[in-house]
Amino acid sequence: EPEVTQTPSHQVTQMGQEVILRCVPISNHLYFYWYRQILGQKVEFLVSFYNNEISEKSEIFDDQFSVERPDGSNFTLKIRSTKLEDSAMYFCASSDRRGLQETQYFGPGTRLLVL
Amino acid sequence: GESVGLHLPTLSVQEGDNSIINCAYSNSASDYFIWYKQESGKGPQFIIDIRSNMDKRQGQRVTVLLNKTVKHLSLQIAATQPGDSAVYFCAETGDFQKLVFGTGTRLLVSP
Numbered sequence: 051e052p053e054v055t056q057t058p059s060h061q062v063t064q065m066g067q068e069v070i071l072r073c074v075p076i077s078n079h080l081y082f083y084w085y086r087q088i089l090g091q092k093v094e095f096l097v098s099f100y101n102n103e104i105s106e107k108s109e110i111f112d113d114q115f116s117v118e119r120p121d122g123s124n125f126t127l128k129i130r131s132t133k134l135e136d137s138a139m140y141f142c143a144s145s146d147r148r149g150l151q152e153t154q155y156f157g158p159g160t161r162l163l164v165l
Numbered sequence: 166g167e168s169v170g171l172h173l174p175t176l177s178v179q180e181g182d183n184s185i186i187n188c189a190y191s192n193s194a195s196d197y198f199i200w201y202k203q204e205s206g207k208g209p210q211f212i213i214d215i216r217s218n219m220d221k222r223q224g225q226r227v228t229v230l231l232n233k234t235v236k237h238l239s240l241q242i243a244a245t246q247p248g249d250s251a252v253y254f255c256a257e258t259g260d261f262q263k264l265v266f267g268t269g270t271r272l273l274v275s276p
Contacts, residue, residue, distance in 0.1 A: 054208075081262060090173070093209060093254065095263040106263055141208050145262070153199060154264060156208035 052076045054157035056142050062163045063132055071127045071160045073142030082125045083143040083154060084117065086110070093141065099125065132164045173252060175271040184242040184274075188255035188267045193236060195257035199264070200229060200240045204251045212240070212253075242272075250274045 055074045063069050075082050084096040097107040099117055116128045125144075129136055139161050143154040178184050190198070196217035201209035215222045215229045215238075222229050228241040238255050252271050256264040 083263070085264075092268050093256075093264075093266040095265070098262050108263070143264075153211055153214055154262075155211060156201075158208045159206075161206075 052078075054142055054144055054155055056140075056157040056160050058160060059158065060161045060163075062165065065134055065164055066131050069129050069132055069162060071129075071140050071142075071162070073125045073127070073157055074123050075125055075142065075144030076155060077123070079144035079146050079155075081105075081145045081152075081154075082117075082119070083145075084127045085141045085143060085156075086138040087141065087159075088138045096127075096140075129162075132162075134164050137162055137164045173269050173271045175273060177273045177275065178245050180245060180247060180274055180276050182245055184240075184245045184249070184272060186240045186242075186253050186270045186272065188238040188240075188270075190236050190238060190255065190257045190265075190267070192257060192265070193233075195265075197258045198229070198231060198238050199256045200227075200238075201254045201256060201266075202249075202251045203254060203269070209254060209256075245272075245274050247274045247276055 057072045061069055082099045085093050086096055087093045095108050097111045097117055098105045114130045118126050139159040141159045142157045145152045145154045199214040200212040202212050203209045213224045213227050213229050215231050220231050226243045230239045250273055252269045254269045255267040
């Protein structure tokens with residue numbers, strides 16, 4: 051069964067450093083998302099991406115964050131200068147077509163720890 | 166109110182019992198709802214979904230009920246098994262494509 055994959059599974063970084071989290075969405079999906087989950091809390095939407103551009107972003111997704119689809123398979127989340135409060139699980143998700151009534155499938159996540 | 170940190174609502178059941186997990190949503194404009202299961206250290210796993218033009222949908226051992234009048238969603242798991250132990254989240258479509266997740270319920274199944 052096709053699945054979303056993410057690398058790395060764990061990332062430890064120093065505050066102020068840049069990190070890039072990588073995702074390979076399900077191959078025929080066209081819509082891509084990043085979510086995060088601070089330990090013990092609910093999953094929060096960060097950004098959605100379609101047709102090589104951001105379609106929606108949350109207030110969490112400030113200028114320190116960016117997303118990119120550098121080739122036909124990868125989808126990345128970059129945090130330019132990490133802060134302690136960026137420590138969380140980051141989940142990538144993808145769906146087949148836009149919007150309503152189409153299930154988003156999640157990857158296993160990257161656990162980011164900022165020291 | 167919201168649960169913060171590790172203080173998730175918890176439902177403890179015996180193996181073989183039926184479980185009912187509830188969720189209240191706030192956006193009356195939402196028209197698609199999903200239940201996800203999340204095991205420790207893993208990503209949310211799709212269980213079942215329902216559209217707003219339905220009030221009940223059944224899957225294998227799971228049933229979702231939607232009451233739009235009171236903006237309430239429930240997940241019923243029949244013959245609960247130890248492998249069902251996880252945190253269960255409901256999610257709704259908010260604006261456009263983003264999912265808005267509920268705070269989650271921890272299900273503990275005792276053998």
